[in-house]
Amino acid sequence: MVKLVGKKIYLSVLEKEHCKKLWEDFEYDFESKTEPLNIGHSISKSESWFEEIQNDQGKKHVRLGIFIKEDDSVIGDIALQDIDWKNRSCSIGLGFSKKRYRCKGYGTEAVNIIMEYGFNNLGIERITANTLEQNIAAQKSLDKNGFVLEGRERKAVYFAGQKWDKLNYSILREEFNK
Numbered sequence: 001m002v003k004l005v006g007k008k009i010y011l012s013v014l015e016k017e018h019c020k021k022l023w024e025d026f027e028y029d030f031e032s033k034t035e036p037l038n039i040g041h042s043i044s045k046s047e048s049w050f051e052e053i054q055n056d057q058g059k060k061h062v063r064l065g066i067f068i069k070e071d072d073s074v075i076g077d078i079a080l081q082d083i084d085w086k087n088r089s090c091s092i093g094l095g096f097s098k099k100r101y102r103c104k105g106y107g108t109e110a111v112n113i114i115m116e117y118g119f120n121n122l123g124i125e126r127i128t129a130n131t132l133e134q135n136i137a138a139q140k141s142l143d144k145n146g147f148v149l150e151g152r153e154r155k156a157v158y159f160a161g162q163k164w165d166k167l168n169y170s171i172l173r174e175e176f177n178k
Contacts (some may be wrong), residue, residue, distance in 0.1 A: 004117055006109045011064040011078060011117075016120065017027040018074045019050040025097035047136065059083075062122070066094070067112045068105050075101040078110045080118045090118065108141040113146065113172060119173045126172055133165040147171045 004011040014022075023046035053063050063079035076096035083090040094110055096102050118124040129147060132140040147169040153161040 004064070004113045005069070006113045008069060009075075009106055009109055009112055009113075010069055011068050011110060012067060014050070014053060014063065014065040014074075015076060016047065016050045019053070021074055022046070022077065022097045023049070024063075027097070027099050060139070061105045062114075062118070064095070064114065066081070066106060068106075075106065076110070078114050080114060080122070080124065083122075084126070088123055090124055090126075091128045091130070093129075103137050107137070108144050111141055111145045115171070115176055119176050124173065126170055129169045131167050131169070132159065133167060139167065142169045145171065146175055 001013055002011075020043060023043055053061070057063065060083055061079050061081045062083070063076045063077055063081070066076040066078055067074050075098070076094060078094035079092070081093055082088045092106055092111060092114065096106070115127060118127060129138075129142055131142070133152075148171065149167060150170050151168045152170065154168040156166040157164045
């Protein structure tokens with residue numbers, strides 16, 4: 001079983017009960033709209049999410065849970081996703097279940113841990129990340145982890161009743177290993 005350990009958190013495989021817990025605990029942040037609101041998804045949807053993770057794990061994605069070291073509680077998930085093994089590239093994405101876990105440095109630490117794994121264990125050469133212009137926390141985390149803003153897709157995403165710019169970031173293996 002993979003367990004990637006950091007200072008405050010560790011990353012490890014998501015079991016069915018972890019997916020259910022994340023699903024049950026999810027709180028939408030209406031003040032800082034950064035992701036779609038999924039209304040009407042029942043707890044049983046967490047089981048299909050778990051199955052999807054299992055089917056794609058190691059092929060298209062590497063998705064792990066984010067756990068607090070102090071008490072082993074699962075607080076979110078992070079993934080190297082859409083892995084292109086031929087070109088050794090992928091994108092990164094993460095999410096937290098409760099608002100209280102956001103903007104505490106857990107995301108920055110989780111990104112750093114999974115980048116280390118991706119670059120130095122999987123042989124990934126390039127990791128990309130996209131976020132919307134209003135997601136300041138994601139932008140700060142990407143900046144802290146050495147990602148470079150490559151471009152801005154103006155008014156590219158219709159979300160929460162308005163058009164937003166999509167920001168495109170990347171980091172290369174040699175930049176990470178400096």
